[in-house]
Amino acid sequence: MAAVNSLARPRRARRPANRRPGRRPERMWAYLMVAPMTIGLSVFYLWPIAQTFYFSFTRSGPFGGHTWIGTANYRALVDEPSVFQSVANTLFYAVVQLAGIPLAVLLAALLNQRGLRGRSIYRLVYFLPVVTMPVAVAMLWRWMYNGDYGLINQLLSVVGIQGPHWASDPSVALYAVAAIGIWMALGYNMVIFLAGLQGIPTMYYEAAAMDGAGPARMFFRITVPLLSPSIFFATVLTVINSLQMFDLAYMMMSTPGAAAGTANPALPRVRTVSYLFYQKAFVEHDLGFGAAVAFVLLGFILAMTLIQFRLQRRWVHYA
Amino acid sequence: MCSKSGTPSEGRRRGARLGSWVAISGLLLGVAACGTDDPSGGKIELTYRIWDKNQQPAMQQIADRFQAAHPNIHVTIQLTANQEYWTKLQGDATGGSAPDVFWMNGPHAQLYASNGMLLPLSDQLKADGVDLGNYPSALTAIYSYQGKQYGIPKDFDTVGLWYNKKLFDAAKLTYPDDTWTWETVAAAARKLTDASKGVYGILAPPFNQENFYNTVFQAGGYVISPDGKSSGYDQPATISGLKFWTDLMKAGVSPSVKSMTDTYPAQLFESGKFGMYYAGSWNAIEFSKNDTIKNDVDVAVLPQGTKRAVVIHGLANVVYAKTKHPQEATQFAEFLGSKEAAEIQAKTGAVIPAFNGTQEAWVSSMPQFHLRSFLDELPYAVPFPASKNTDAWMTKEAAILGPAWSGDKDVAAAAKELATAMNTALREEQ
Numbered sequence A: 001m002a003a004v005n006s007l008a009r010p011r012r013a014r015r016p017a018n019r020r021p022g023r024r025p026e027r028m029w030a031y032l033m034v035a036p037m038t039i040g041l042s043v044f045y046l047w048p049i050a051q052t053f054y055f056s057f058t059r060s061g062p063f064g065g066h067t068w069i070g071t072a073n074y075r076a077l078v079d080e081p082s083v084f085q086s087v088a089n090t091l092f093y094a095v096v097q098l099a100g101i102p103l104a105v106l107l108a109a110l111l112n113q114r115g116l117r118g119r120s121i122y123r124l125v126y127f128l129p130v131v132t133m134p135v136a137v138a139m140l141w142r143w144m145y146n147g148d149y150g151l152i153n154q155l156l157s158v159v160g161i162q163g164p165h166w167a168s169d170p171s172v173a174l175y176a177v178a179a180i181g182i183w184m185a186l187g188y189n190m191v192i193f194l195a196g197l198q199g200i201p202t203m204y205y206e207a208a209a210m211d212g213a214g215p216a217r218m219f220f221r222i223t224v225p226l227l228s229p230s231i232f233f234a235t236v237l238t239v240i241n242s243l244q245m246f247d248l249a250y251m252m253m254s255t256p257g258a259a260a261g262t263a264n265p266a267l268p269r270v271r272t273v274s275y276l277f278y279q280k281a282f283v284e285h286d287l288g289f290g291a292a293v294a295f296v297l298l299g300f301i302l303a304m305t306l307i308q309f310r311l312q313r314r315w316v317h318y319a
Numbered sequence B: 001m002c003s004k005s006g007t008p009s010e011g012r013r014r015g016a017r018l019g020s021w022v023a024i025s026g027l028l029l030g031v032a033a034c035g036t037d038d039p040s041g042g043k044i045e046l047t048y049r050i051w052d053k054n055q056q057p058a059m060q061q062i063a064d065r066f067q068a069a070h071p072n073i074h075v076t077i078q079l080t081a082n083q084e085y086w087t088k089l090q091g092d093a094t095g096g097s098a099p100d101v102f103w104m105n106g107p108h109a110q111l112y113a114s115n116g117m118l119l120p121l122s123d124q125l126k127a128d129g130v131d132l133g134n135y136p137s138a139l140t141a142i143y144s145y146q147g148k149q150y151g152i153p154k155d156f157d158t159v160g161l162w163y164n165k166k167l168f169d170a171a172k173l174t175y176p177d178d179t180w181t182w183e184t185v186a187a188a189a190r191k192l193t194d195a196s197k198g199v200y201g202i203l204a205p206p207f208n209q210e211n212f213y214n215t216v217f218q219a220g221g222y223v224i225s226p227d228g229k230s231s232g233y234d235q236p237a238t239i240s241g242l243k244f245w246t247d248l249m250k251a252g253v254s255p256s257v258k259s260m261t262d263t264y265p266a267q268l269f270e271s272g273k274f275g276m277y278y279a280g281s282w283n284a285i286e287f288s289k290n291d292t293i294k295n296d297v298d299v300a301v302l303p304q305g306t307k308r309a310v311v312i313h314g315l316a317n318v319v320y321a322k323t324k325h326p327q328e329a330t331q332f333a334e335f336l337g338s339k340e341a342a343e344i345q346a347k348t349g350a351v352i353p354a355f356n357g358t359q360e361a362w363v364s365s366m367p368q369f370h371l372r373s374f375l376d377e378l379p380y381a382v383p384f385p386a387s388k389n390t391d392a393w394m395t396k397e398a399a400i401l402g403p404a405w406s407g408d409k410d411v412a413a414a415a416k417e418l419a420t421a422m423n424t425a426l427r428e429e430q
Helices: A002-055 A072-079 A081-098 A100-111 A119-131 A134-145 A151-158 A173-198 A202-210 A215-243 A247-253 A273-283 A287-315 B008-029 B053-069 B082-095 B106-114 B122-127 B137-142 B165-170 B182-192 B208-218 B236-250 B257-262 B265-269 B281-289 B326-336 B339-348 B372-376 B390-405 B411-429
Strands: A058-060 A066-068 B044-050 B073-079 B101-104 B151-153 B159-164 B200-203 B274-280 B297-300 B310-312 B316-319 B381-383
Touching: A002 A058, A002 A287, A058 A072, A058 A287, A072 A287, A081 A100, A081 A173, A081 A215, A081 A273, A081 A287, A100 A119, A100 A173, A100 A215, A119 A173, A134 A151, A134 A173, A134 A247, A173 A215, A173 A247, A202 A215, A215 A287, A247 A273, A273 A287, A273 B082, A273 B390, B044 B053, B044 B326, B053 B073, B053 B326, B053 B339, B073 B326, B101 B106, B101 B326, B106 B316, B106 B390, B122 B326, B137 B151, B137 B381, B151 B326, B159 B165, B159 B208, B159 B281, B159 B372, B165 B182, B165 B274, B182 B200, B182 B236, B182 B274, B200 B265, B208 B236, B208 B274, B208 B310, B208 B390, B236 B390, B236 B411, B257 B265, B265 B274, B265 B281, B274 B281, B297 B372, B316 B326, B326 B339, B390 B411
Parallel strands: B044 B073, B044 B101, B200 B274, B310 B381
Antiparallel strands: A058 A066, B101 B316, B151 B316, B159 B274, B159 B297
């Protein structure tokens, strides 16, 4: 007994004893492991965010140097009509981009059918715009959208329709740019959905087929609910990316070869919040105002993402 | 990151501030910019930043000549794409690591000079016997701020009236010459226009340097007051300079603003269906290579309004205020502005060198065009308008005047709106 006890006690004692002195090094290792990420995030994201927040309350010179001006930038922001228009443009763009998600789900489901010929070619074709430089994409589309010589209007004229100047008519340009956005994001979303689809066990479909369900019913009753986590993920990303949209608008609105100070007549109706930020901070050298614009954008993205996470409880099914 | 000079705390502070801007831009735009390498070795290392790839060989040739004459100095040329040149330069200048010598343009000259980013050259130029009278005076003026010279002119460009001889012949019109006035242009534009054939008399885009700045000055107006404190867009003369263009738009002798946005006017002109085009000396090389129009077009001096005027713009070589080698950098900038360097530039035909007397090589580089027109305009050339923060109001020009061009807004009302916006911007930069 004593022997057993003496054996057992130290053993029982040893375990916590081992853990206690070992805890600190273990924790240290843990910290060490996450340190690169944490330091990187703090230095390159958190600290700049804090600084930007501070700068949004200052008047900053183009070469550093700033004076505290309180909320003047935010008050100027409310008075500036281009801010409202840009926010409206950006929200509209984001909403239109969401319309691309059902399209991507549908295409992914079609591409996922077994026995489909040329499957990898289709996947390549849809994914190509994702990996193409936005600059190249914009150049291509500018050419197609050209009101006088563009491919689209040439085709429309065959059936007797006089198409608009897609990229320079203020009333259609935002739709035209949004269409490119959908086209560009389609491939990326499809990859997410294809991965999600492959995670759905085939037995559900087999069982449904035995019960006499058609393809449409299977799509809406099995595919969509089981894909909902992927759809949610894609939705959140799409909204964040859309709210940040800059390059496409910039490229579509700038005139290649034109001198400074030339603007596309459609610019006010296409300018996104990021574009406005760029223009204010880096073209007009009003860094404080730019910082305020960036914070408004951050606020919007946070709010939209929070709303989406709230809403997900209603429709996302985690299997 | 980018900063490397100064005390550690100073460096850190500067680095952090710059870092934050770089990182925000990185977050949103995917831009990151960091500057020059540390000089090393026994030689004095100078960096020279330019944005035009086409001019790099000529710049390298000039740098080689300079190095041959100064064996203790080594010059490295940095090429930065035009689109990111100013963003990058601003970041580098803030972080204290801008190149020793770099290209400067009119809209940014006062911004950099007034913020103490450029080395004043006046004293050194005097000591080295460099005569600024060797350059067109309107050009030198662009790089002078508060009585000090900050840049040595490199090249310049003026605007001329390009015309399509074929269309003029078909309409039985005489070619433009120095007797032409605004009325002659308008009348010719009407005669040349044949909408059924898609032929237009003139291209009248709402561009500042090529178009309305010239006519504003020709009408006796101004864009910005000489003291740089107020806008001239509410002046009747300035407005009549704008009205010249909006009247042409109204008369239907030019394609729409939308058409000229979708297809750049120079490209439209190259299709051979447009009679006249106010375009720069920089367009000559492109037109000379275009098979459709190279034998059909020529250029004349700008028609006059109430007086003769043309806007002149050009680049200058400037020296960074915080350069480690102010003397050597200034020497290099002086050499870049020398006659020898100008002759190297002239041969390429890409730009008109600023050094007076060296422009002949450029004129004779394309004998099929009457390129002398661009030089004939020099006596009445007006400097490209600029202030400390030119971009702040220049972006408004296009945005506010655009609707007047498309006919959605009265030109006088748009000009007055622009004057108010520009005055606000000018007040803010004081």
